[in-house]
Amino acid sequence: MNTQTLMIQGTTSDAGKSMLVTALCRWLSRRGVRVAPFKPQNMALNSVVSVNGGEIGRAQAVQAFAAGVAPHTDMNPVLLKPNTDKSAQVIIHGHAISNMSAHGFHNYKAIAMGAVLESHARLTAQYDQVIVEGAGSPAEINLRSNDIANMGFAEAVDCPVILIADIDRGGVFAHLVGTLMLLSESEQARIKGFVINRFRGDIALLKPGLDWLEEYTGKPVLGVLPYLQGLHLEAEDALPHTSDFIVPTEHAYxxxxxxxxxxxxxxxxxxxxxxxxxxxxxxxxxxxxxxxxxxxxxxxxxxxxxxxxxxxxxxxxxxxxxxxxxxxxxxxxxxxxxxxxxxxxxxxxxxxxxxxxxxxxxxxxxxxxxxxxxxxxxxxxxxxxxxxxxxxxxxxxxxxxxxxxxxxxxxxxxxxxxxxxxxxxxxxxxxxxxxxxxxxxxxxxxxxxDDSSQSPNYHAVCNAAINRLADSVDQYLDTNRLSQLLNLSSLSA
Missing domain, CATH: 3.40.50.880 (Class I glutamine amidotransferase (GATase) domain)
Structure with a gap:
């Protein structure tokens, strides 16, 4: 199995995939590992211009910043920018090629996979590790044919997968077990562990559920990440919820x-x-x-x-x-x-x-x-x-x-x-x-x-948030298992 590449997939959208990839990029960079983020296919209207003059999803630029490298179009080879509910502009290697309907892009995926694999090959030639972010959920049955965003990619490059779920939504065990059960046998084997995200409360009360999950699935829980109050991490696409706003309105001027x-x-x-x-x-x-x-x-x-x-x-x-x-x-x-x-x-x-x-x-x-x-x-x-x-x-x-x-x-x-x-x-x-x-x-x-002197250093705020995420990896995830998955011992040998 390709231990140079690790993929993070989620049970739902907004489960924490972007966050965990960002955290792992900084965590690895701190350890002296040359790491790059990668998202085969992204659907987002938040984008940036990469160092080589192409357009990629903003989340991958944030992840590149976490890794300490310049954002490049190879980090997001396929970007979809919806212009209606049924069509999107298709951007390949940073440049728009056409508008396509959802059905049209579904038929185009076989070609798009070529672009994805080209970019992945270039990244693996340049970096020690590539941390990959999936899209949506791998269990979206209607999208599994010719998939390039989740298990279709993981199978093509033969990489291990971590599955993350958001407990704050409720039903976290159903999300994890249900997703696992809807995958093929080879895809199930590819999942090497679970991460539970945004937990609040006494971890002792969750322990019986974690034990059951490991026994039922035969797969380890790699950790439970806490709900990080006040964390500022740029959204991949969806508008932020009002409850996530950091600014207390009673002090607004x-x-x-x-x-x-x-x-x-x-x-x-x-x-x-x-x-x-x-x-x-x-x-x-x-x-x-x-x-x-x-x-x-x-x-x-x-x-x-x-x-x-x-x-x-x-x-x-x-x-x-x-x-x-x-x-x-x-x-x-x-x-x-x-x-x-x-x-x-x-x-x-x-x-x-x-x-x-x-x-x-x-x-x-x-x-x-x-x-x-x-x-x-x-x-x-x-x-x-x-x-x-x-x-x-x-x-x-x-x-x-x-x-x-x-x-x-x-x-x-x-x-x-x-x-x-x-x-x-x-x-x-x-x-x-x-x-x-x-x-x-x-x-x-x-x-x-009247007095705008309190404007914060935005980049420092973002950097502190990413460091906070990396600290959470050290504190709450099983870093020994992570190191084994990434074959880190061979890098330091």
Whole structure:
């Protein structure tokens, strides 16, 4: 069996796969092991630009950071970005190849597996260990044919698997046993142990269940990870739950709201605001009352015209205009920036039906969606207080202005975005606006925060969270069994 590769699969989505891969990457890196993360197939609207200029899921970039290596397209060779409930943009080795229906991609999986195995082979040639994250559950019967995301991949490369389940959801033993029973005999043999995630309470009360699970399945429980209160780890795709927010609203000084439209993308842009001690950030979903705020941010979107229609139906256009009349500030990022113009054109139907949609018309500009996607990492200076900023662009829209505006960001060889003449509205294609403490402080001061000096060091917060996860591996998992699975003794010999 391939002990250079270990795969983490989950009984459900959000069971803790991304978290455990991140934890193991840091745990191994601490031990001097050259390790890389890998996710064969990811479906997510949170993405980043890799060091080699391609697009990968944000979770794999976080895992690469945990491993101490630069994110590369080989770490996520297949990325699916849904643009409707039935279709998605398919990205292979970092670059979009086409939009496919769910049925169309199912038929394409045999080809996609070639890309997956190419990337895995390159990683195993460069690193001592590759820690692989599965997708969803390996027991999704309707998706097992030509599977490239879970057991189909594990069987192809002959690697061991750890199965993780979230006890906070309830029914953890049914999840683990049921998943195991729905696998083939060879797949069952591939599972080398279980990890239970997000446990709260007295472990002694869980012990009888753990003993039964080991006896019933013949497989060891490798550990029980506790519920880590206040842990900040960027979400792979789903919006964070309000209960997970770190900021105590009774101490908030600036109210920020973000519409959670159906195809919201890169909502991790707002994670620095979620952890900011002076900010109360709220995602406002369908049917929710739109509360008063100091700052409204229109986020990125994978289907800009459809999400703009959704905004209007939810009453956001009137709410935004009222907000601006009272001196509130507005930021549009990427797709949200495109919405601020007069027209959005999609002549070939890249994100839905071909056609054009009237924008909010806060800027005299038009955007035309084009097949070639712009992917780049950038550094620049915000017009707000001249703060330095580092971020990335991922968009297929080309925006042209019919009027000259002050730009939002200055680059060494160009400009980005726009500021309105009354200084109430800012638009930018740049993701990561708030990640730098200086840039975050400057933007919040512009939005009305009297003292923005408390802007946290976001990267330090993320790094501390990852170290906390690695500490949990040492404290709560059977590291002797893990070392045996990964054949670590041979690395140090």
């Amino acid at each position: 600036l109210d920020v709201i973000v519409p959670a439209y159906p195809r919201i993308s890169n909502h991790t842009d707002f994670d620095p605001l979620r952890i900011h001690p002076q900010v109360n950030l709220q995602f406002i979903g369908p049917g929710d009352t739109i509360p008063p705020a100091d700052l409204i941010i229109l986020p990125g979107s994978k289907s800009v015209r459809a999400d703009l229609d959704w905004l209007r139906k939810q009453g956001w256009e009137l709410a935004i205009r009222r907000h601006l009349r009272y001196g509130g500030k507005l930021i549009g990022i990427c797709g949200g920036f495109q919405m601020l113009g007069k027209l959005i054109h999609d002549p070939v139907g890249l994100e839905g039906n071909a056609g054009s949609t009237q924008g909010l018309a806060f800027f005299d500009m038009q955007t035309t969606l084009q097949p070639d996607k712009l992917l780049r990492n950038v550094q620049g200076t915000l017009v707000c207080k001249g703060a330095s900023i580092t971020g990335y662009e991922i968009h297929c829209g080309v925006t042209t202005f019919q009027k000259k505006y002050k730009p939002a960001v200055y680059f060494a060889q160009g400009i980005d975005g726009a500021m309105s003449d009354d200084d109430l509205i800012m638009g930018s294609y740049l993701h990561g606006l708030f990640e730098s403490a200086d840039a975050c402080a400057a933007l919040l001061a512009w939005a009305g925060l």
